[in-house]
Amino acid sequence: EDQVTQSPEALRLQEGESSSLNCSYTVSGLRGLFWYRQDPGKGPEFLFTLYSAGEEKEKERLKATLTKKESFLHITAPKPEDSATYLCAVFSGSARQLTFGSGTQLTVLP
Amino acid sequence: DAGVIQSPRHEVTEMGQEVTLRCKPISGHNSLFWYRQTMMRGLELLIYFNNNVPIDDSGMPEDRFSAKMPNASFSTLKIQPSEPRDSAVYFCASSPHTSGGYNEQFFGPGTRLTVL
Numbered sequence: 278e279d280q281v282t283q284s285p286e287a288l289r290l291q292e293g294e295s296s297s298l299n300c301s302y303t304v305s306g307l308r309g310l311f312w313y314r315q316d317p318g319k320g321p322e323f324l325f326t327l328y329s330a331g332e333e334k335e336k337e338r339l340k341a342t343l344t345k346k347e348s349f350l351h352i353t354a355p356k357p358e359d360s361a362t363y364l365c366a367v368f369s370g371s372a373r374q375l376t377f378g379s380g381t382q383l384t385v386l387p
Numbered sequence: 388d389a390g391v392i393q394s395p396r397h398e399v400t401e402m403g404q405e406v407t408l409r410c411k412p413i414s415g416h417n418s419l420f421w422y423r424q425t426m427m428r429g430l431e432l433l434i435y436f437n438n439n440v441p442i443d444d445s446g447m448p449e450d451r452f453s454a455k456m457p458n459a460s461f462s463t464l465k466i467q468p469s470e471p472r473d474s475a476v477y478f479c480a481s482s483p484h485t486s487g488g489y490n491e492q493f494f495g496p497g498t499r500l501t502v503l
Contacts, residue, residue, distance in 0.1 A: 309489055320391070320478050320494030321430070364430065368489050374443060375488040377430040 279304040279369050281378035289384045293354050298381045300365030301347040304372070310348050311375065312341050313364040321364055355385045389413075391495035393479050399501045405467040408498045411460055412481030420492060421454055421464050422478040430478070436462065437485040469502045476500070 280303045290296055302310065309328050313321035325334045327343040334341050338359065340351040350363055365378040392411040400406055412419050420435040434444040439456045447454070451470070456462040466473055476497045484490040 311491075318496075320480070320497050322494070323491045326491065366430075373488075374432050374435070374446075375492075379429045 279367055279372045279376040281365055281367055281376055283363075283365050283378035283381050285381060286379070287382045287384070289386065290352075290355055292356055292385055292387050295351070295353045295355070297352070298350040298363055298383070299347060300350070300378055302365075302367045304367050304369040304376075306370030307367060308370055309368045310343055311366040311368070312348070312350055313366065315362045315364055315380070324363075352383070355383075357385045357387050359383065360385045391479055391481055391493055393477075393495040393498050395498060396496065397499045397501075399503065400469055401503050402470055403468045404502075405465065406469045406473075406500060406502075408464040408466075408477050408479075408500070410462045410464070410479030410495060412462070412479070413483075413493055414460065416481035416483050416493070417485045418482040418488075418492075419456060419462050420480040420482070420488065421462070422480065422494075423475045424478060424497070425475045432488070433464070435488065466500075469500075471502045474500055474502050 282301045284299045309326050311326050312324040315321045325341040330345045332343050338353050342349045362380040362382045364380045366375045394409045418437050421433040424430045433446045434454045436456045454464045476499050478494050478497045480492040480494045482492045
């Protein structure tokens, strides 16, 4: 059974204070790792897909990286509008469906 | 593009009543997914369809839950009879691909269901 663990559960940052969110996974045959952003009262919004170890993707202040055991979402100089819950999900060849982690709730204070 | 549309946005019902949640996927998308989100269990896949055909319903918790997709632009998730433990936010998502979630999914705003 695929397992995804995200840490920390919650993170409070000052505006401009860079940090990283962690997503560790245990799957049989990783096909892809996904990052989504979820704002309160809304559905998740797609950010990135990573397919193989060593891959990196960037979007504005966000950068996602992938190793064989975990993924990091790096946030550089965050702004209050980056406040949201960030969800990690994996797609494996065995489960053949997305398995989501419980998320990291990020709060960026002005 | 209107995105994925779900209705109702909020539903409050009493235990034992039938509940029907509705979803209109993005036009042209070939896959549709129903998820349930709770504080305890997070986001869980219930069922997904490719080209209107149910592919994997292993996440449907009990026979009280059923889902249909009569055409490419409409799907329903029905709970009969409803129970308090069914209280959650139910999301519908669609994707232009038929790969079981391997590609980007577009989520709707969700239906918050409360069963008293």
